[in-house]
Amino acid sequence: MSYRKLTPEEQWVIINKGTERPFTGKYNDFFETGVYTCKQCGAPLYRSKDKFPSHCGWPSFDDEIEGAIRREVDADGRRTEILCANCGGHLGHVFEGEMLTPKNVRHCVNSISMDFVSAEEQAASKGGSVKKAYFAGGCFWGVEHLLQQQEGVVEVISGYMGGHVENPTYEQVCSKSTGHLETVEVLYDPARVSFETLAKLFFEIHDPTQENGQGPDIGPQYASAIFVNDDEERGVSEKLIALLENKGLDVATRVLPMQPFWRAEEFHQDYYVRTGKTPYCHSYKKRF
Template identity: 55%
Template sequence: MEDKKDFSELEKKVMFEKATERPFTGEYYDFFEEGTYVCKNCGLPLYRSQDKFHSECGWPSFDDEVPGAVRRQLDADGIRTEIVCGYCGAHLGHVFTGEGYTEKDTRHCVNSVSLRFLPKGQKPEKEQIFFAAGCFWGVEHLFKRFDGVLDTEVGFMGGHKENPTYKEVCTGTTGHAETVRVVYDTKIDVEDLIKYFFEIHDFTQVNRQGPDWGEQYRSVIFYTSDEQKEKAEKTKAFLLKRYNVATKIEKASTFWPAEDYHQDYYDKTGGTPYCHYRRTVFDKDIPISLD
């Protein structure tokens, strides 16, 4: 993440103190070039230009976000719904529904100073993808050691319960899977991360991983971009020629971080994963085509 001292006073007030820039003054209010809007604080993608529309409200408006990128929470006023970067928590603005501006009937009202625009063809420096592959302790432990992974966090995704606890997820009634957020440098190919995901767990098991049973231990790739989806589907199709692949490929939704004691669990305890280790699935010596 960027150092707060590098931001202007307005940027600091908006992103970290939840202030609002004056209407009709933002750099991206009347701006419709093709590209991607990333969080000015952490650099992860938040919005795509194809989801931007002119609402005449005074601030940039979007009717959709990058999957898994934005978190909604009750505003301090107890009425509105605040939106923040799902990764770093920087304040973005507010989200409204029921106004009828677009078919999606949603308006993300975002402060320009919370965003940085990347023109079409320019890749963000980092992206995130979410993996579920059984107990998240072991999955995180192994991904932390992958060259090019910048950060990891364990939590829950794919269910219906908001802000679930670990105890609630373990009941198997929340619909969530134990999931690891993986933030990676885009200098690496996300296909390599996806292959690694398949190599560190048994992707043929349904709602199970080793001794752990239940829907919360299912195998899922939660994608946040078209590139991730395409490469995940391509890799799965290749594996299906030889294996019964139970892994699902789904669009990322809200990621709910697990309690602090679950983060970096094996680094804290000095233990090692009991059902996660790297297996040889893809031939490393011969470049393979997944076509």
């Protein structure tokens, strides 16, 4: 088995079971889409969708990739150590009963014990690619939740697009003063699902005829829109709108040019999965 040569600092944590100082690790406040792997052997350990902000000072996950983690009780019998199941490298400790997420588990992991492989890097290593599409259709919680279930979708991220303020907060967007729409970024494998399929699904999980809101959520930040990357996406979007209008729908969805996407606060990511609730203003209705 081939292992990566570790630096003295990495050896101190991974081999000698040390702990990096809190709030210093590179992945503590890091929430990109991809997979976290073992620094020593490269084995996949955690998915980004299972990472959450615990504010404890170290990266926290409430689930693991199946079979990736080995647990051992510390010598003092008080804490449970977590190690890479493949190479035995020390990762950190696991805690239960804190009620920080519905899964009620926190893997507290040293950043120095891990590497990160982005979704784009994963696709490239398999000879493929990941594309991004952007949809706004009311509260991003429901749009994210339902689009995430489409086969070929790698990840859906809630955020803000279309405004004039850089890196806005949820409170600023809700004040209706920034011009942003609650928008989702969809990372997808174009070999498994097309932009047109995603756009059709988008029109079927929200009401594209409602202006200035969605369901009970009223306000310009909840408007319906597709932000397109190129003329091809614009053509597909306008074709689908024309099809719906031919069916008698007065479509309010706007087709807008790409603008900077700002990731929303972590509280909003995978909201329905983390809370166990169900969408209150989004549901599927076949339109095509």
